[in-house]
Amino acid sequence: MRATMNIKISGLVLGMLTAAAPLFAQDNGNGQTNTNSFKPALEHRILAGFNFGGTAPVGLPNTIRKINSYRPEFSPSLGYELSYRRTEKWGAAIAVKLAYKGMATKDEVQYFPTIITTSDGGRFEGDFTGKNKTTVRNAYVSFPVSAVYTPNNRWRFNLGGYVAWLFSSNFYGTVSDGYIRNGGSLGEKVNITSATFDFGTEVRSFDAGLQGGAAYRVGKKLSVNGNLNWGLRPIFPDDFKGMDFPLYNIYLTLGVTYKI
Template sequence: MRRFLIVLMIFFRANLAFAQETTKVKFSRLEHIFFIGYNIGGLAPVSFPENIRAIDSYSPGFSPAVGYEVIFKLNKHWGIGTGLRMDGKGMSVKDSVQYFHTQVSVDDASVEGDFSGTNTTNVKNLYVSLPLYAVYLTNNHWKIKLGFYAARLIRPSFSGSVSDGYLRKGDSLGEKITITSATFNFDEKQRKTDIGIFAGGEKLVYKNFSVKADLQWGLRPVFPDSFNGISFNMYNIFATLGISYRL
């Protein structure tokens, strides 16, 4: 967090110095924005898998978002935006599963197979993201954004447990192992980079303060194809709700 804030301040000061030069002209083309927010979403499949029978509980956990954006105005209504942001992308979900393929640790040994019972997953990933988007500025102080983002995973955390069920070793026809409680940890199995669609809206509500909502929809699966711990692809799908301040 401290390293990110130092980089953010250096980035901001460099752009602020440039912005001060541009304010010498009648119409400044650069707009600088700081924002804070909260991410709500999860690592999720695009379609609901049949082996997940019910979602028993869900929480987004502590998933803050903070960053800096700069918008270059091409004309009165159009612009290009980018920036640097840090995103906590997490969730805690408990579900009932049947023949859910996974890898768990049982008596200090790794076992792979199809599990039926209760699955609990806790994710607390931290990403540094770089969005690039087109901006449409309306006459009633709205900014509409659409583009892409690239992100780097700087602190992976994906772990959980299975309980109150059984595991068929290998596949659904394999040896049956009763599971009272077992754990899994896929921190280092995740991809280090993520890319996806970025969209959002921002409304000026008071002087330089705005409310905003963004969506980051990952297009790249969180786990590589070679990973067998989960039988379906999962994607980062998160919405950000927050406030911003225009400098």
């Protein structure tokens, strides 16, 4: 199952870039490369910003009954991009970024499959009903690859995919004011005043997905930009028992770029 998912993700990213490649060679309506005054060139940029979003399911599971609060964690992003402008409007880019992705939520759940540990060392695996607080703060080294379109001297658009490797993971929280059915929905009912969970070591070391955005030039070399990163691979493996639905990294990076 995991191998099949990796092949699908790799094929999707490769197919997207392959489909965009023919565009790099055209610049005008007659399909011929513009050779007037423009010369193909390499461009270098420094990327800096903050990530806003969530490590979240696509659609709210029915075991989550109410979301009481959400806040983004401090999630900076810093990187370097190398791009090649094949024509005046079309090009390609590859980047390397250090990106933190994090959030904190408080919600109320019912019959939520999980694994918890109480203060006296008791460990329970089953369906929990009550209040839940979760904090996520994972750090990745990410490699975005994009097709780039520059329609004029102000705007710049990019669309592509990314692969990323985890180098620091935090996924932990507390549950309280409820009970757990130990072993499943028909198991023994155990009242829970407060308990904890920590799934940081279970987070997958590899992530991949789609990314795209736009930048607007506000100075000779400085631009403001927004870039959406949508993970296609669940952050936990298929056999993970801490929850029964997949979570994906879905984050918007807002920041600046500086052309060197």
